[in-house]
Amino acid sequence: xxxxxxxxxxxxxxxxxxxxxxxxxxxxxxxxxxxxxxxxxxxxxxxxxxxxxxxxxxxxxxxxxxxxxxxxxxxxxxxxxxxxxxxxxxxxxxxxxxxxxxxxxxxxxxxxxxxxxxxxxxxxxxxxxxxxxxxxxxxxxxxxxxxxxxxxxxxxxxxxxxxxxxxxxxxxxxxxxxxxxxxxxxxxxxxxxxxxxxxxxxxxxxxxxxxxxxxxxxxxxxxxxxxxxxxx
Ligand code: SF4
Ligand code: FES
Numbered sequence: 001x002x003x004x005x006x007x008x009x010x011x012x013x014x015x016x017x018x019x020x021x022x023x024x025x026x027x028x029x030x031x032x033x034x035x036x037x038x039x040x041x042x043x044x045x046x047x048x049x050x051x052x053x054x055x056x057x058x059x060x061x062x063x064x065x066x067x068x069x070x071x072x073x074x075x076x077x078x079x080x081x082x083x084x085x086x087x088x089x090x091x092x093x094x095x096x097x098x099x100x101x102x103x104x105x106x107x108x109x110x111x112x113x114x115x116x117x118x119x120x121x122x123x124x125x126x127x128x129x130x131x132x133x134x135x136x137x138x139x140x141x142x143x144x145x146x147x148x149x150x151x152x153x154x155x156x157x158x159x160x161x162x163x164x165x166x167x168x169x170x171x172x173x174x175x176x177x178x179x180x181x182x183x184x185x186x187x188x189x190x191x192x193x194x195x196x197x198x199x200x201x202x203x204x205x206x207x208x209x210x211x212x213x214x215x216x217x218x219x220x221x222x223x224x225x226x227x228x229x230x231x232x
Contacts, residue, residue, distance in 0.1 A: 058145065141214060
């Protein structure tokens, strides 16, 4: 099928403002948006810049705004969008070039919630055991691939980049509700600060954007509840 593709382009070394590149390309309906972007880069304009690695929805490096919604380019098919496709960088992070944004502010928020096991108790002889029920408690949030689709779909984050954002809260949830971890109070105190969970207005854009179908808004709600119940 013939596809009309609009891609937001920006080269800070040459352009004062972003501009729309328009491309007419031949695509198979079963191709992914990532394939279509490769067609542009390999056969139309080699200067098009984008990030991707695994091409199978695992690495989280190709989150983009596709027809107005945050998606992984490797997980959306042409036939699901039709013959007019618009691709932009995710919003709220500085654009480095074309579809590549500076992820450092995003990862700074991630690091801020202490995304690792905290437990100073002497390690047992073998592993720290956990029941299936205890493991189930945070199973959903272990699926996060740090693609940033949720955080950069969030109007609260667009309005204030200091807001820690849904992805960091999801990652905090993964440890707060892990029975082996002892850092919950520390993380909840961080998330109880002005740019923590209370900036969330329960808009649900994050849940809609998540390519791993994580119940992001629910996870944020559970963290809010843990603070309210005084686990902080
Ligand atoms: Fe991506 Fe979902 Fe993790 Fe957010 S919660 S960073 S959308 S995988
Ligand atoms: Fe790895 Fe899409 S390229 S998730």
